[in-house]
Amino acid sequence: MRTGTVTTDRTIADLLVERLRAWRVPRVFGQPGEGVALIVEALRRAGGDPGFVPSRQPEAAGFMAAGHAKYTGGVGVCLATQGPDALHLLGGLYDAKLDSRPMLAIIGQQTFSALGSAYQEIELPRLFGDACAQFLRTAAVPEQVPYLVDQAIRTAVSTRSPACLVVPHDLLGQFVPDGMPHPDGGGVLASAPGLPPARVLPHEQDLNAAAQLLGAGRRVAILIGQGGYGAADEIVELADRLDAGVATSLLGKPVLDERLPYHTGVLGQVGTAASAQLMAGCDTLLMIGTNDPWTGYYPMPGQATAVQIDIDGSRLASRYPIDVPLVGDARETLQALLSRVPHRRNRDWRDMIEGAVDRARTECDARAEERTARLNPRLVLRELSPRLPADAAVAVDVGSVTYWYARHLRLPPGAQAHLCGTLASVGSAVPYAIAAKFARPARPVFVLLGDGAMQSGGLAELITVAQHWPEWPDPRFVLLVLNNSDRAGRGGEPERGPETGAVRAPWPDLDRPAARGMPAPETVRAGDIPHAGWARLLGLHGIGVDRPDQVGPAWEEAIAADRPTLIEAVVDPSIPLDAPEQPFADLRGLTAGGVEEGAGTAVRGRAQTLRERAANGADLV
Structure with missing residues (x-):
């Protein structure tokens, strides 16, 4: 292979970083390690373009990249060295895959000569083959690197999925040959950044058919x-x-x-009774950009005619039988x-829906x-609603907090929220929030999670927040930890503190626990963090x-603070999650007068008639 004449001290690691800059990647998330040390150094030489955000653990770097993709719509980029660090990126990669977000993982690999008996060696193509099914390549020669970066990002954006590029150590350290000659054998690796x-x-005929179905509907439901x-x-x-x-x-909240x-709220197990009733009573369903997995809360198959809009054709009719995709x-x-679509007034149906919404909101309150x-966790989320800034970014973790977020936090128009x-x-919410804050440092960010999630990486990544917050023009970064001590034992009782009459969490002075009559840190159970x-x-x-009475003042104090703030709410662990009743159990509760007996059969019959007429090209309106 021709190697060309080296006339520069630029390495292949520099070349890789330059290609990321050409794609306008603003930052890279990762944990420094031997396999990617040369890339980290090249990022340092790049002077912050792209920037490098070091995480405390590689799993967090993966979720930061996924979070970046969700809050910005751009490609989230992370890097990790071979072996255990690479393993820990899988959570973020699968998150991006399942939620259809573009992401690129750059993995350092052992030198080619060491493969087969190398320290920390893992079969990376097999490991990442499912998560990064659309693009997974290993660079072998310098000439491939710009091309593979281009193809990786282009594929990630085009397919809204994660991609993976593996680059061996010895390749990263090579100097860029003059002119970057192509490999022998006649292959030309031509590529360029950019994807309009x-x-x-x-x-047109599909739009017309969809309009006819929707216009013929008597009780239309829209799922977003x-x-x-x-x-x-x-x-x-x-x-x-x-x-x-x-x-x-x-x-879609x-x-x-x-x-x-x-607006009936969120559908599904974490959602509202009003949404379940909406689906139970409709005869026409329009699905917009949703792959919601709670199919048990959809209309019964055959109950409603359906139109689905999605940018990804593979998702059409995957959750419900669709008449016009x-x-x-x-x-x-x-x-x-x-x-x-013509104006089709049906105030009876709309009044039914608004009545169900009023009842659901009254019940939530x-x-x-x-x-x-102990403190009601629903109240903690409800009290944030009138105080949440319109330009806020909200990150939500997994657990009971998801239920309270779905039902009790009302987002203002313009607020972003992801999970x-x-x-x-x-453990994904704190990394998400860090990515959101780096994307727009002048925007307030709120993190909602439980004590279990906070202990699953959040405590470590709070160090990242502490390191970087002085750089942010807006210091508002508010974490709510709902401490119901569901991780190994009952939590310690809170201690009274001066601010707003609120209480301090256990051990405000961690350096002198014994002096405060508390056990030493090494003897404390996991739930006492x-x-x-x-x-x-x-x-x-x-x-x-x-x-x-402390909840509202605590939110106001946190929002007004001159630095990031963590609110620890010691909440009652016995509050039931109360999933909505399955929507097909009883349609009579939908209206004050009740739905007539046999309504389900009538709806299904009408749906079948509309489908047959659509198939024959008849006018449905």
């Missing part, structure tokens, strides 16, 4: 997923044309203003539909106000609450 967005719209981002105005206009009710998936009187961008597809043995939705991996005390030890602000 495509415009994807359904065919994360694919509906950016189409809120079109969704509202269409819902008003059809007097439809609107529900969202968990990932931030898409639409939740104050709308016909539409492959296209949600916003433009809805704009095209609006000119075709009542449950938040319930007096419990590890489909993979549901505990002093989360707010740990924040104060790191130079951050820490607040503890255990009474309802």
